[in-house]
Amino acid sequence: MRILSQYLPILDWGSRYGRTALSNDMIAAMIVTIMLVPQSLAYALLAGLPPEAGIYASIAPIVLYAIFGTSRTLAVGPVAVVSLLTASAIGQVAETGNAGYAIAALTLAFLSGGFLVLLGVFRLGFLANFLSHPVIAGFITASGILIATSQLKHILGVDAHGHTLPQMLGSIFEYLGQINWITVVIGVAATGFLFWVRKNLKPLLNRLGLSPLMADVLTKAGPVAAVVSTTLAVWAFDLGDRGVKIVGDVPQSLPPLTMPSLSPDFIGSLLVPAILISIIGFVESISVAQTLAAKKRQQIDPNQELIGLGAANLGAAFTGGFPVTGGFSRSVVNFDSGAETPAAGIYTAIGLAIAALFLTPLVYFLPKATLAATIIVAVLSLVDLSILKKTWAYNRDDFVAVLATIVLTLALGVEVGVASGVTISILLHLYKTSRPHVAEVGLVPGSEHFRNIHRHSVETDPTLLSLRVDESLYFINARFLLDLIQSRVSEGTEIRNVVLMFSAVNEVDYSALESLEAINLRLKDMDVGFHLSEVKGPVMDRLRTSHFVSNLNGRVFLSQYDAAKALTTKSTESGS
Amino acid sequence: MRILSQYLPILDWGSRYGRTALSNDMIAAMIVTIMLVPQSLAYALLAGLPPEAGIYASIAPIVLYAIFGTSRTLAVGPVAVVSLLTASAIGQVAETGNAGYAIAALTLAFLSGGFLVLLGVFRLGFLANFLSHPVIAGFITASGILIATSQLKHILGVDAHGHTLPQMLGSIFEYLGQINWITVVIGVAATGFLFWVRKNLKPLLNRLGLSPLMADVLTKAGPVAAVVSTTLAVWAFDLGDRGVKIVGDVPQSLPPLTMPSLSPDFIGSLLVPAILISIIGFVESISVAQTLAAKKRQQIDPNQELIGLGAANLGAAFTGGFPVTGGFSRSVVNFDSGAETPAAGIYTAIGLAIAALFLTPLVYFLPKATLAATIIVAVLSLVDLSILKKTWAYNRDDFVAVLATIVLTLALGVEVGVASGVTISILLHLYKTSRPHVAEVGLVPGSEHFRNIHRHSVETDPTLLSLRVDESLYFINARFLLDLIQSRVSEGTEIRNVVLMFSAVNEVDYSALESLEAINLRLKDMDVGFHLSEVKGPVMDRLRTSHFVSNLNGRVFLSQYDAAKALTTKSTESGS
Incomplete structure (x- = not known):
């Protein structure tokens, strides 16, 4: 009966139909x-x-x-x-x-x-x-x-x-x-x-x-x-x-x-x-x-x-x-x-x-x-x-999506117009996620919070490169991350550890997993540690099914604060 | 000359071509x-x-x-x-x-x-x-x-x-x-x-x-x-x-x-x-x-x-x-x-x-x-x-994408196969982001870090609903968020404030902005405060160009920790 009235909502309201509803409905x-x-x-x-x-x-x-x-x-x-x-x-x-x-x-x-x-x-x-x-x-x-x-x-x-x-x-x-x-x-x-x-x-x-x-x-x-x-x-x-x-x-x-x-x-x-x-x-x-x-x-x-x-x-x-x-x-x-x-x-x-x-x-x-x-x-x-x-x-x-929809609907008809609007919105979205925003982050003094070094006055350490990736990692941007990290690390010769802060990464698909594996190998070749922090539960569950975590030339930290504490202390120790 | 050799790389390596390279190249x-x-x-x-x-x-x-x-x-x-x-x-x-x-x-x-x-x-x-x-x-x-x-x-x-x-x-x-x-x-x-x-x-x-x-x-x-x-x-x-x-x-x-x-x-x-x-x-x-x-x-x-x-x-x-x-x-x-x-x-x-x-x-x-x-x-x-x-x-x-590509390439030919593979990957990606993971979060004791209440043992407050949205907000999932918050708030009658933790939100497009405005209005009607936390710089810049922030029935906090501190104190005060 429950199921039936889910598919036949009339059974629900019909059984409670009264005199007031009748007269109101008739007027309407x-x-x-x-x-x-x-x-x-x-x-x-x-x-x-x-x-x-x-x-x-x-x-x-x-x-x-x-x-x-x-x-x-x-x-x-x-x-x-x-x-x-x-x-x-x-x-x-x-x-x-x-x-x-x-x-x-x-x-x-x-x-x-x-x-x-x-x-x-x-x-x-x-x-x-x-x-x-x-x-x-x-x-x-x-x-x-x-x-x-x-x-x-x-x-x-x-x-x-x-x-x-x-x-x-x-x-x-x-x-x-x-x-x-x-x-x-x-x-x-x-x-x-x-x-x-x-x-x-x-x-x-x-x-x-x-x-x-x-x-x-x-x-x-x-x-x-x-x-x-x-x-x-x-x-x-x-x-x-x-x-x-x-x-x-x-x-x-x-x-x-x-x-x-x-x-x-x-x-x-x-x-x-x-x-x-x-x-x-x-x-x-x-x-x-x-x-x-x-x-x-x-x-x-x-x-x-x-x-x-x-x-x-x-x-x-x-x-x-x-x-x-x-x-x-x-x-x-x-x-x-x-x-x-x-x-x-x-x-x-x-x-x-x-x-x-x-x-x-x-x-x-x-x-x-x-x-x-x-x-x-x-x-x-x-x-x-x-x-x-x-x-x-x-x-x-x-x-752009609105303008294209209006112009193409008027010029070429309703079907082309709406199909173009949908296609353009999807392509623009994919293009945007193909070049994700990646921020270098540092510690907000007096807190455990990390923010963009270009927008906030924060504390950093020259041996540690902390990057917050502001996008899910999937095939559209998998190659982008690989290129980006390689060029950042080649620039900064003091860098001993790279931490990717995954707070904004909601998905790592198979293409991106292969990119992360490639990053791990390349950083290993350069003798640079590779770590992750703030990896979300569902993403971590997924990564654990692959060999990536066990082959990782570094660690996975619960928070970016833990990562910075562990890696800057360690680097001071080994540097002394 | 720099520009020229960018488009004609031969000018670069050709000008430094020597005898060793010549013999090696000839053998190869x-x-x-x-x-x-x-x-x-x-x-x-x-x-x-x-x-x-x-x-x-x-x-x-x-x-x-x-x-x-x-x-x-x-x-x-x-x-x-x-x-x-x-x-x-x-x-x-x-x-x-x-x-x-x-x-x-x-x-x-x-x-x-x-x-x-x-x-x-x-x-x-x-x-x-x-x-x-x-x-x-x-x-x-x-x-x-x-x-x-x-x-x-x-x-x-x-x-x-x-x-x-x-x-x-x-x-x-x-x-x-x-x-x-x-x-x-x-x-x-x-x-x-x-x-x-x-x-x-x-x-x-x-x-x-x-x-x-x-x-x-x-x-x-x-x-x-x-x-x-x-x-x-x-x-x-x-x-x-x-x-x-x-x-x-x-x-x-x-x-x-x-x-x-x-x-x-x-x-x-x-x-x-x-x-x-x-x-x-x-x-x-x-x-x-x-x-x-x-x-x-x-x-x-x-x-x-x-x-x-x-x-x-x-x-x-x-x-x-x-x-x-x-x-x-x-x-x-x-x-x-x-x-x-x-x-x-x-x-x-x-x-x-x-x-x-x-x-x-x-x-x-x-x-x-x-x-x-x-x-x-x-x-x-x-x-x-x-x-x-x-x-x-x-x-x-x-x-699914691999299997479809292989089967369709073999069964229907190379063009259909690869086109289907690409289309299927994009659709699956869009489908995944259309139903984003949204976690209710609480404070990890002894830290300023917030995690999923179902995965970690954390502190929460019944008057405060803190939701971490694990996806960028855009047209594909704009309606989803609206429905989700409305149903969550109707369930928990003690809720006085809702905080959306935006650490994983890398984009808010116009459709999602309209949804956020609708959420703001509906929560206002229910006499519930609506706040954001950990909004990324580029997202905040974008939101500021609209009326959303000035009409917000609440505040934008730098960190979720700040938000929790401010909102739970306030609720204790007004409750006492």
């Missing part, structure tokens, strides 16, 4: 549903899919996450960045509007879901750590710019395309002659209105004396107001006949039962994007989940989260959806509206199912420009170039 | 030349090229290395592993025997030379460190097995092919019916003879009272004896007409002037193998050069070595050769025979030029089986499976 679900209807249609548009796919992608996935997920308030569904990644991945295997396109979206969700479940079952969530914070920040910012640019065509009413910034801008420029000015008026008005709602409506309503909850609901309903008013305008003035692109027929139906394609061709070209979508979606989702959980001291289990998100994506694959993940804005709204348990998600799903059954005819005249406006306003809040300034001030390596 | 050159003639023919055969290519590849490259290289005794030319890599790379773009095949070999040498020079000019020699010792050992061993297997077809006289162990064995099995028994007799006899020479001849000659130098020369001439006797046998008994494959016509000529192809197709498919060949060749060469230099306390400059090897390969590309590097056996022979300067290499090149001009008709009847025998005997000394046992005893991660 209503607010989230109002927000999700236009958002779902919009993200389907962004992914290049028919609008109903966005609603379908919000129903089964939410329910499945409620069963398997560990966050109380995470709201799962289509999100901007993942929809962009979906469009970019499918664009390589099918044309928008083709039957193949929708099947590719299902397959992508299926592969992504399967991959997430596998990661969860094998407890490989740590893979997400390969995305450093700066790379994520840079990627999200660049994606925000790409998404906003991709929506410009809907605001202008032209047929542009492309998956990189130069492609999109070039394509828009090429089709500039097609501009539909009525569409532009609708798009610009909707965008301006939504920006105004986001910035000014809530303070205004508060000043007018509305309750905070009411003010909040009305603010969240901003997109709905834009949808309703522009739809009415198109209907009343027959703007559809004057070139304004509208959503058109949307089937009135519950999510259909669908099948992803398992053709090797599809899988071959979609597997890598699916892995990318999974990891980026997981990172976004787990960050949101952990931030919200910390506020209420709740626990998130990252590996179970993988299973929850994986189940949600598998659900999307079989019910006409596309890849989903835990979204930031919808989860925050859910949390702020007072959701207490994942049941709120189930109620949201019911609300969306009702919308799919009964409200879809109402969006026939909805202009695509309005949906584009909601996307633009939502994603521009993702764009945050301050990460460039912050990393520049703190650490040039991180800055 | 003679011995090396005798050894190189059959070896060069054999490695050309291994690379799938006409035999003269092996001699050409030993002439210009040796001279160019003598001008640009920094080792006094390294001998450059075709070597077994690089010849195997060459055959494998070219096999993907051309058929053996085609005109395109030889041009591909020139192009490969050209790309490899260009890449090495670039690495040298931009001082990027550290890239070679990505190949850990175990991966190199595994790769060399697997290559030795592959090379020996690839020569079986010449010993059996069949037309087998393939670049992986299963392919080769399958192909030999398929052609078993073709076996030429006369060839088998020659091949097996030559192999047996060469093994006997290698193992038993030198001790025997020494016992017979020959001078060590003479014994050495005769032993080195073993392959020449095999070549001469089998050639005579083929000539005398007309074995060529009875199906024994012979070397045939070899042009009598100095190295020709040749041009690599710069067609994008060729470059596209040869660039990655060229990079691989460069790095593996460089690693092999620099290890030999440094081992020999250490014996005479000479200096090797790794970046200038890149330029020297690059020049040698460019030379090979324009004189009918193929990729070359510093070889182990030929360099050791050169060193042991008393070579003092790179001039020995120049004399060797002259000797080989004479051979190319006048001796090539003599090898017309030389059976390929004899060359195959020299290769087999040479490479089987590379095979050393003890690395598996050693790494298993020392470190399972290194063992």
Whole structure:
């Protein structure tokens, strides 16, 4: 039962579900549903899919996450960045509007879901750590710019395309002659209105004396107001006949039962994007989940989260959806509206199912420009170039990783961008550890503490060279240490003993062991003793399994202080 | 002039060249030349090229290395592993025997030379460190097995092919019916003879009272004896007409002037193998050069070595050769025979030029089986499976990397094998650092030294949690630390202060900085102080550029002892 409720968290919270939680969850679900209807249609548009796919992608996935997920308030569904990644991945295997396109979206969700479940079952969530914070920040910012640019065509009413910034801008420029000015008026008005709602409506309503909850609901309903008013305008003035692109027929139906394609061709070209979508979606989702959980001291289990998100994506694959993940804005709204348990998600799903059954005819005249406006306003809040300034001030390596991620994502597309960011972070880290900081140390007077002779005023002895190696020793820097010690000892002719202070050495791999053996031999040839101090337990255990310690031309000291005491006394004795 | 002689080491040793060095270098050159003639023919055969290519590849490259290289005794030319890599790379773009095949070999040498020079000019020699010792050992061993297997077809006289162990064995099995028994007799006899020479001849000659130098020369001439006797046998008994494959016509000529192809197709498919060949060749060469230099306390400059090897390969590309590097056996022979300067290499090149001009008709009847025998005997000394046992005893991660390198090299070929080895070592390293060892520490009684409470008997205080983080903090483990501290502090309700002992933290990147800031906020919420101790200079400098230190809900102590003294006194005071 314990195990079962670890894999099925619903058994845990479901058994203690009460009346207060019910009413709180219902209120939150209503607010989230109002927000999700236009958002779902919009993200389907962004992914290049028919609008109903966005609603379908919000129903089964939410329910499945409620069963398997560990966050109380995470709201799962289509999100901007993942929809962009979906469009970019499918664009390589099918044309928008083709039957193949929708099947590719299902397959992508299926592969992504399967991959997430596998990661969860094998407890490989740590893979997400390969995305450093700066790379994520840079990627999200660049994606925000790409998404906003991709929506410009809907605001202008032209047929542009492309998956990189130069492609999109070039394509828009090429089709500039097609501009539909009525569409532009609708798009610009909707965008301006939504920006105004986001910035000014809530303070205004508060000043007018509305309750905070009411003010909040009305603010969240901003997109709905834009949808309703522009739809009415198109209907009343027959703007559809004057070139304004509208959503058109949307089937009135519950999510259909669908099948992803398992053709090797599809899988071959979609597997890598699916892995990318999974990891980026997981990172976004787990960050949101952990931030919200910390506020209420709740626990998130990252590996179970993988299973929850994986189940949600598998659900999307079989019910006409596309890849989903835990979204930031919808989860925050859910949390702020007072959701207490994942049941709120189930109620949201019911609300969306009702919308799919009964409200879809109402969006026939909805202009695509309005949906584009909601996307633009939502994603521009993702764009945050301050990460460039912050990393520049703190650490040039991180800055390089961010800059490369942003520039390459914009110039070459999302997949190349994020892959380059990850590769660059890893290479920079390896490069840094390949040339470790090695400090010569001396005794801080009146203590037993040893510090860098160039930074502190310390006591030293000319016959003793004490080096603190500020890095784990492994293949990347194994040769470096060998060269360094050989050149240091050749310089100082008085040196009779070398102590390597291992306080910062957390690992000695086999390559480094061979280097240490070589150092030992070379120092022996020069008649110089070779000692270690402050070797950590796990490192010492490892070294003892080799012949290094027994062949050592010197000793292993518990502390650098012991080493200095023993070796300087001895040298004074033998020198006298 | 100083700068010039840094890039042209010949100016340095050449200006002090004397009579003793001259005679020593000449003797060494003679011995090396005798050894190189059959070896060069054999490695050309291994690379799938006409035999003269092996001699050409030993002439210009040796001279160019003598001008640009920094080792006094390294001998450059075709070597077994690089010849195997060459055959494998070219096999993907051309058929053996085609005109395109030889041009591909020139192009490969050209790309490899260009890449090495670039690495040298931009001082990027550290890239070679990505190949850990175990991966190199595994790769060399697997290559030795592959090379020996690839020569079986010449010993059996069949037309087998393939670049992986299963392919080769399958192909030999398929052609078993073709076996030429006369060839088998020659091949097996030559192999047996060469093994006997290698193992038993030198001790025997020494016992017979020959001078060590003479014994050495005769032993080195073993392959020449095999070549001469089998050639005579083929000539005398007309074995060529009875199906024994012979070397045939070899042009009598100095190295020709040749041009690599710069067609994008060729470059596209040869660039990655060229990079691989460069790095593996460089690693092999620099290890030999440094081992020999250490014996005479000479200096090797790794970046200038890149330029020297690059020049040698460019030379090979324009004189009918193929990729070359510093070889182990030929360099050791050169060193042991008393070579003092790179001039020995120049004399060797002259000797080989004479051979190319006048001796090539003599090898017309030389059976390929004899060359195959020299290769087999040479490479089987590379095979050393003890690395598996050693790494298993020392470190399972290194063992996994070796095993994967060996198995994948044999099963899927040299390129996949070495690339997998490198990738696996890096991933295992990253995985290890993603879950760092964190020890709770206490004071060793009677000292100022703090050690792990589970390994040493130490003093602790229940209000103070002192954690020593045994790893640099960076994106791979940033989230880990956050989770760990939160769970430790929630467990121990008495805890009033947390000290992170940073003695082993060599880096805090931007992702980790954000984690530390989050830890600070969470501990503040729990009313727990957050302190650091023993922060290294470079790390502290970095942290000071952010707001972390000024926002810290605690202090930064020079030593853990200071921290414990200050925080336990304070807690006693406020508790009393």
